[in-house]
Amino acid sequence: MIIEVRDLWKDFGEGPVVRGLSFTVEAGEVHGLLGPNGAGKTTTVKCVVGLLRPDRGAIRVAGREVPDDWTYKELLGYLPENPSLPEYLTVGEFLLLMGRLKGLEPREARDRAEEVAALFGVEAHWERLIHDLSKGTRQRVAFAAAVINSPKILVLDEPFNGLDPEAQRVAKVLMRETAKAGGAVLVSTHLLDSVERLCDRATILSSGRAVASGTISEILRRAGLDEGSTLEEAFINIVRGSRGRTG
Numbered sequence: 596m597i598i599e600v601r602d603l604w605k606d607f608g609e610g611p612v613v614r615g616l617s618f619t620v621e622a623g624e625v626h627g628l629l630g631p632n633g634a635g636k637t638t639t640v641k642c643v644v645g646l647l648r649p650d651r652g653a654i655r656v657a658g659r660e661v662p663d664d665w666t667y668k669e670l671l672g673y674l675p676e677n678p679s680l681p682e683y684l685t686v687g688e689f690l691l692l693m694g695r696l697k698g699l700e701p702r703e704a705r706d707r708a709e710e711v712a713a714l715f716g717v718e719a720h721w722e723r724l725i726h727d728l729s730k731g732t733r734q735r736v737a738f739a740a741a742v743i744n745s746p747k748i749l750v751l752d753e754p755f756n757g758l759d760p761e762a763q764r765v766a767k768v769l770m771r772e773t774a775k776a777g778g779a780v781l782v783s784t785h786l787l788d789s790v791e792r793l794c795d796r797a798t799i800l801s802s803g804r805a806v807a808s809g810t811i812s813e814i815l816r817r818a819g820l821d822e823g824s825t826l827e828e829a830f831i832n833i834v835r836g837s838r839g840r841t842g
């Protein structure tokens with residue numbers, strides 16, 4: 596397995612917001628992390644990329660202990676929920692800088708920067724300041740920067756935020772290709788109809804616990820629904836049921 600989260604606990608001082616969460620993402624898999632607002636998805640993602648230290652539990656990425664063995668970072672592309680980009684750089688300068696920061700040689704950094712700019716359709720903005728970009732264009736640039744070193748593992752927190760259908764398609768193809776090449780993708784999102792077609796497996800969080808996990812059909816079954824039902828129906832049934840149990 597490429598990502599392993601085992602018995603993860605995290606508390607910011609007002610009671611645990613992630614409570615004993617376990618799941619794995621295997622090589623070749625796109626894994627959806629679903630759940631209502633405040634369920635703990637972003638907190639979990641930040642633990643997986645080493646931004647937050649778990650209170651308890653173990654996280655392994657490509658066999659390395661997170662966050663202590665930081666060599667996992669070389670393999671990782673991370674798109675945060677609210678990417679903050681340097682306003683005073685142009686798109687081209689920013690992508691080149693990110694390539695260099697990720698350890699690419701100058702020539703390679705330029706080639707890859709041009710490649711990801713073209714992939715995400717921002718090459719026309721190459722010389723524009725990030726300050727002057729629209730919301731979705733910023734998200735495209737942030738996504739392009741996250742994949743500049745062709746990472747084997749993608750961790751994406753609401754990647755479709757602000758993206759138009761065309762850019763969403765680019766993002767989905769990239770996720771499927773990463774998985775197909777033997778990598779792994781962990782993607783948090785609220786777009787359940789995308790998840791149905793994109794993800795091999797998903798984990799639904801509610802109040803910091805996994806309330807369902809598996810393939811889409813397994814999740815439908817867990818919700819007491821048949822194959823013809825939607826993930827949205829399953830999500831609502833499962834989350835309502837879990838709230839009933841926990842009060």
Ligand SMILES: Nc1ncnc2c1ncn2[C@@H]1O[C@H](COP(=O)(O)OP(=O)(O)OP(=O)(O)O)[C@@H](O)[C@H]1O
Nearest residue numbers: 607608612630631632633634635636637638639676
């Ligand atoms: N730095 C922090 N300090 C205090 N509480 C925090 C912090 N970060 C998150 N929380 C709390 O942890 C809980 C889980 O938040 P998190 O951002 O992980 O949810 P989420 O599932 O990503 O929600 P959303 O769908 O809205 O993005 C929330 O109650 C939130 O208020």
Ligand SMILES: [Mg+2]
Nearest residue numbers: 636637638676
């Ligand atoms: Mg979030």
